[in-house]
Amino acid sequence: MTRLKSLLFRETRKILLIVPIVAVLAAGGARLGTVLTAQEPVADQNAKQREKNLASGERDAKQLLLLMDRDQSGKVSKKEFIGFMEAEFERMDINKDGELDVKELTGFRLVPHGGSPHR
DSSP states (O other): HHHHHHHHHHHHHHHHHHHHHHHHHHHHHHHHHHHHHHHHHHHHHHHHHHHHHHHHHHHHHHHHHHHHHHTTTTSHHHHHHHHHHHHHHHHHHHTOOOSOOOHHHHHOBBOOSSSOOBO
């Protein structure tokens, strides 16, 4: 009988030690789940913003392609690129000193060859 009581006492003690540990782990897991769930909308928002920025960049790149692509091949050659940049530099250099200052750069607007200004 004493042996049975001793065994029962040890088992009860194990259970009493295990219960608080399980409770702490469960609470920690619940908190971690809450934190992760709270971060999901932020991650979704960041992903949507990246997609929006990428789409905006693609629109800008297509607009630049249309401005620079003189032969309308759908590509910009080095000659077309350099020619476009030289023409823009000359147009922006209002005082014709061969340098662009802050005032000239802040008034910068892209102008297609033979067209109206674009931003």
